[in-house]
Every structure is written in structure tokens, then in C-alpha cells.
Amino acid sequence: MRKVMSDQPRQANEILLKGIPAAPGIAIGPSLIFHKTLPIVEERLLQPSEVEAELDRLRQAVARSKKELQKIFRFAEEKLGDEEGKIFEAQLLILEDSVLFDTIFLRIRTELRNAGYIVYDEIEKYHRLMASSRDEYTRERALDVEDLRNRILRNLQEEKLVSKLQTSAIVVSHVLAAADTLILSRNDILGYLTEVGGVTSHTALLARALKIPAVVGVRHVVSMVKEGTPVIIDGYGGNVIIHPSEETLRFYQEKKRKHKEFEDRLADLRDLPAETPDGRQIELVANVELVEELEFVHVQGADGIGLYRSETLLLGKEVFPTEDEQADHYALLADSMFPKMIVIRTFDIGGDKMMAHPVRESNPFLGWRGIRVMLDKTNVFMDQLRAILRASSRKNVKIMFPMVSNIKELREARRYLEEAKRDLVEANIPFDEKIKVGVMIEVPAAAVITEDLAKEVDFLSIGTNDLIQYLLAVDRSNDIVSSLYQEFHPAVVRFLRRIIERGKKEGVTVGMCGEMAGDPLATVLLLGLGLDEFSVVPMMLPEIKKIIRSTKYRDARRVAKHVLSLQTEDEVKSYLLAWMKKRFPDIPQGEGS
Amino acid sequence: MIEREVTIKNRAGLHTRPAATLVKLAAQFKSDFFINKDGFEINGKSIIGVMTLAAEQGAEMILRFSGEDENDAMAAVVELFERGFDEQ
Numbered sequence: 001m002r003k004v005m006s007d008q009p010r011q012a013n014e015i016l017l018k019g020i021p022a023a024p025g026i027a028i029g030p031s032l033i034f035h036k037t038l039p040i041v042e043e044r045l046l047q048p049s050e051v052e053a054e055l056d057r058l059r060q061a062v063a064r065s066k067k068e069l070q071k072i073f074r075f076a077e078e079k080l081g082d083e084e085g086k087i088f089e090a091q092l093l094i095l096e097d098s099v100l101f102d103t104i105f106l107r108i109r110t111e112l113r114n115a116g117y118i119v120y121d122e123i124e125k126y127h128r129l130m131a132s133s134r135d136e137y138t139r140e141r142a143l144d145v146e147d148l149r150n151r152i153l154r155n156l157q158e159e160k161l162v163s164k165l166q167t168s169a170i171v172v173s174h175v176l177a178a179a180d181t182l183i184l185s186r187n188d189i190l191g192y193l194t195e196v197g198g199v200t201s202h203t204a205l206l207a208r209a210l211k212i213p214a215v216v217g218v219r220h221v222v223s224m225v226k227e228g229t230p231v232i233i234d235g236y237g238g239n240v241i242i243h244p245s246e247e248t249l250r251f252y253q254e255k256k257r258k259h260k261e262f263e264d265r266l267a268d269l270r271d272l273p274a275e276t277p278d279g280r281q282i283e284l285v286a287n288v289e290l291v292e293e294l295e296f297v298h299v300q301g302a303d304g305i306g307l308y309r310s311e312t313l314l315l316g317k318e319v320f321p322t323e324d325e326q327a328d329h330y331a332l333l334a335d336s337m338f339p340k341m342i343v344i345r346t347f348d349i350g351g352d353k354m355m356a357h358p359v360r361e362s363n364p365f366l367g368w369r370g371i372r373v374m375l376d377k378t379n380v381f382m383d384q385l386r387a388i389l390r391a392s393s394r395k396n397v398k399i400m401f402p403m404v405s406n407i408k409e410l411r412e413a414r415r416y417l418e419e420a421k422r423d424l425v426e427a428n429i430p431f432d433e434k435i436k437v438g439v440m441i442e443v444p445a446a447a448v449i450t451e452d453l454a455k456e457v458d459f460l461s462i463g464t465n466d467l468i469q470y471l472l473a474v475d476r477s478n479d480i481v482s483s484l485y486q487e488f489h490p491a492v493v494r495f496l497r498r499i500i501e502r503g504k505k506e507g508v509t510v511g512m513c514g515e516m517a518g519d520p521l522a523t524v525l526l527l528g529l530g531l532d533e534f535s536v537v538p539m540m541l542p543e544i545k546k547i548i549r550s551t552k553y554r555d556a557r558r559v560a561k562h563v564l565s566l567q568t569e570d571e572v573k574s575y576l577l578a579w580m581k582k583r584f585p586d587i588p589q590g591e592g593s
Numbered sequence: 594m595i596e597r598e599v600t601i602k603n604r605a606g607l608h609t610r611p612a613a614t615l616v617k618l619a620a621q622f623k624s625d626f627f628i629n630k631d632g633f634e635i636n637g638k639s640i641i642g643v644m645t646l647a648a649e650q651g652a653e654m655i656l657r658f659s660g661e662d663e664n665d666a667m668a669a670v671v672e673l674f675e676r677g678f679d680e681q
Contacts, residue, residue, distance in 0.1 A: 141644055
């Protein structure tokens, strides 16, 4: 959750910026500006006698580029495994494109122009076409082509990559290509800070895998810092502070220290249940995107996985993974958590998530996404349903549908699930015939018909991020209105009460997997509203557990009752903050998930 | 010179992997090979060119071959399209 910490000291000359928290942790240090500016390409005419030397220079530059890329490729495979490493494949293949390089060599000979100019000009033709493609995949490849072109040009100018940094630093850049992120990680990098990119960008993915804090999507940040400017990045909350005052610096050093200390202490909680002192049992589970997180999920003591975002399987992929590939992957998840339960959410694509289709929509959040896509792409849907079922034979898998907005969609999805079951019966493949099915409540319409949906499912999971956006009509990635995105808006609180009450009345489990579930400020309120299951980022598990284990359900109900009578978000937040400060003075406040 | 119209059958379209397969196959023949999609023509032996086509499933294109082994080249390439680039 991106919000300004109310108790954070600030001074006039420091600059506070908001970004997207992409990899957790706090980094404090000098900035290192990583320029992705285009190499300067001069056009120069050659004497015929210079041509052979020029061609030789180019051959050497290509050879060096190839060596660099192979090194990166091997490093990526080693650090991240074969699959992730493949993102560098396209560049290597283009380096071996003899048609392209024959043309470039021929042009240098006949036009008598320098190699740098011809390389730029020739590759730019393709780059321009790819960058303007309406196919998302091709536009991504345009970045690869650009990166490769710059690599060759840099090698022509015989410049070395910034490799060995003198001091440890926070890398500040407009954008980081996957190769840059990796290369830089070999140095003493404290954190990554970029102007573009989202949670699913290559930078974010790699930073998490490398355990380096990152904040992405901070607009214009490069123009605000110089080489060495002191910066703080908060990879938990997405805060970025440039030129921090002494006071702010101390605040974050303290926060970093507290986090470390707190995490050490919380480790003791790992094997204890998430139960209130007066005996209310809560399911405290984890949101998971990558298999690499599983170890951490165990360390943090989760009761299971409350949300596995299966669409992360599509990252960097050209096609939907096959049924077999998916089945293996889901089985790995299920087995590693067994006997704990895992909830697999079917592909939630569209909206701000990666697009597996080339359709451009004027309003993707109100467009083709979630279950809507799957009900149109039924082959993909059936492959996934069969794969999930195949992983369910040990009966610890549940299935969940995203973005349901009417009951017909749920029924249709269930009909496909039944069909998938019949396929497996025919093929004599074992699965859990009574696999539990749930829906996400993230569209206000679904919230209003909670009771109807609840009659036809086993569990509900509230997706607060989208629900709040839709309910308040606020696009939280739109800077102009993002402050109106209020998770403690009284309308949100009252709406949540309604969903939880109606769902429980029908006898189903009501959980929450949105960011709000992992915001410590919301825990007591949600507990008091009667939420059965909290699904949170692994990072936040111990903290939320500690709050649950120290708060009587009776007290939480009283808090919820009072909050329901308040009329502004400010009132709600200050009431909750005061309550938390009194009871949990040592919990670092306000980072959310 | 001979030509043939084909449709992309595989789900990925002419993305990196299928493009690489196509280029490698075409390189085994002496004939020139060009692909024309929506009036835009690229050299079918160039991976960067094929990637530029951004050809997705269902896209139609004209394959053009010219050279001494043009018949064999066309037969092999058309078959690769028919097989959906051996994509699973």
C-alpha cells in the first residue's frame, strides 16, 4: 500500500517520492546513475583504404558483444534457472543473424560510411517497426533489439560497461534491461530505483530473486538526483526519499534495524497458530507468485497458500504453458506445502497484468480480464483446469476464479471444471473429486450478490486492490487521483462488513488476499469484522500473526463496531493508529504490504 | 520464382523460438526466401526480420522462393508452417 507515513519526520529540502514497491527491504546509500541514453552516433565518410580496418573493428565489436551476452546468459541461468535465463536468447540469436550482418557489411563497403552509423541505421529500421507493433510480445522484443544495438555501438567505441563500482550504491535509472539488472547485481548494489516498470517487470522479478530492495515506477527520478546524491528506498512501501534530512535518515536506519530485530524475534512465532487469546482461530496464509518464495513461506510459518497467482507462469513466455508443464508446476507447489492447503487462482490476465493477447483496449480495467478472458479462451482454460486437478490428488489444492462479476460466469466456469474432471476420469488420472472452489470478490457487483455466489462455492476471497478501485472509482496508478484510493474509506469498511457477514451466513469461509490483509493497521479491524482467513505477502506473515495472537477477538469486535460508526478515512486511520500504538508500540507502523 | 500463401497455425505465432526454427530451416537451402505480410516484405533467412513481422496465430502471409532448389525449399518451409512449427 502506498501511503505517506503520518509519523514520518520531514524537512523542506528533502524530496519524498512514491513508487511501486517491487522487492522488499530498505536501502540507504549514494545514487549511482545508470544511463540508458543512446550512444552518440556520428556519421562519418570513410576513405576506401579505411574500409577493411572498419569492418575489422565491427567484427571485433560483434565478437565482444557475443562474449558479454554469453556471460550474462550463463550468469542468469546459474542465478535464476534455465527458464528465466531464456530472456536473453533473442539477443544472442540476432547476433548470429547473417542476413542482417551481411547487409551491414555490404553497406559499409558501398556507402563508405562508418560502422557505428550503419549499425545504428540498419538495426533502427527493425527496432522502429517492432516498437510500434500492436503485439505486446513484439514490443518487448524491441527493447531487446535496442539493448543489443547499444551493446554493439558501445563495443565499437570500445567503452567498458560500468562494472566495478568503487562504493556500494543504489542504482538509479530510467529503465533497467534484464541484462543490466543482473550485471549490476555482481557489484555491491544496495537497491534498484527506476522510472518505469511494474511489479511484473524484469527488474522487479530479478530484484526479488536476488534479494535486493527495489522501487520501480518513480517518474522523473533520474533528473532529481546527481551521482552520489544520498537516497533512501523503501521496498516495503514504495517510498523514495532524496536528500534525506538527518532526522529522516535516523528514522529509516532505525526502521531498518527494527525490521531486522523484529524479524528475528518473530521467528519464534513460526510454529504457533494464528489464534487470538480468547480462542478465535484464523487461517493465516501467504500470497505467492514464484516458486522461489516457497522456502520463505515455510520460514515465515504460513498455514498454507491463500493465493497462488498462476499468471506469473506466463512471464516472459511466448505461449501459454502446456497442460503437462502446468501440472508439474502446480504439483511442485502442492507437494512442497502438503499437508497444508494451496489455492490456485486461474490465470488473471488483462487489466494492468501482463497481456497474453494483442488486443488494445481503451479501458483495460473495465475490459477483457480475469475469468472473462478464460471463458473466451476455453482451450487455455481447460488446459489449466485439468492441470490444477491433476495436482490435487493429495487433496490439498483449491481452485479460485478471479474477476467474477455475475453468477452466470461462475456457473459457466464450474461447468468447464466438471468437463475437465470428466476428461481426467476418462483418462484414468487421479484427482480430488471434491476439490473446493472459490471466487474472488473484487468487483462491486460480486460483492452485492455475495450471498448468491456463496451458495454455489466453498470459499470467498476478497481482492481489495481492485474492489477499492472499482468501488471508489479511483485508478490508483493515476497520480492525479491516487490519494483518493483509500483503503480505510468508510464505504470500503462498510462494504467489507457486508461481504463478510453475508458470506459467513451462507456458511462459507471468507478470506482476503488483497494488500489490505497484509497491512498491520487493518488487522484488528478485519479481525473484528469477522474475516476467517488472511492471505498476505510472506514478508508480513509474522507481524500479522503477532497482532492476531495478542488481540482478543472481543476487543477487535469493539474496534470494528466503533470504526463502522466513523465518517471519514482520516478518523478511521487515526483511531486505528492510536489503538495500535497503545498496544503494539514496537511494531513498525504503516508499511502495509 | 515460386510463391505460396500460408496461415500461421501455432499459438505463439512467429515468436522467437519458431522464428529461429524457420530461419535455420531456410538457411539449409540456396534459394532466396522472402516473406510478404500485409505488403511488407522481409528476408526469411533473417531472424530479426522475421521477428519484426509480429505474426500472430491466424496471420496470413506469402512465402516467395527463387533459386535452383526453390521447389524443395518451399516444400520444406510450407510443411513447417503446416506442422505449426512443432509447437506442442
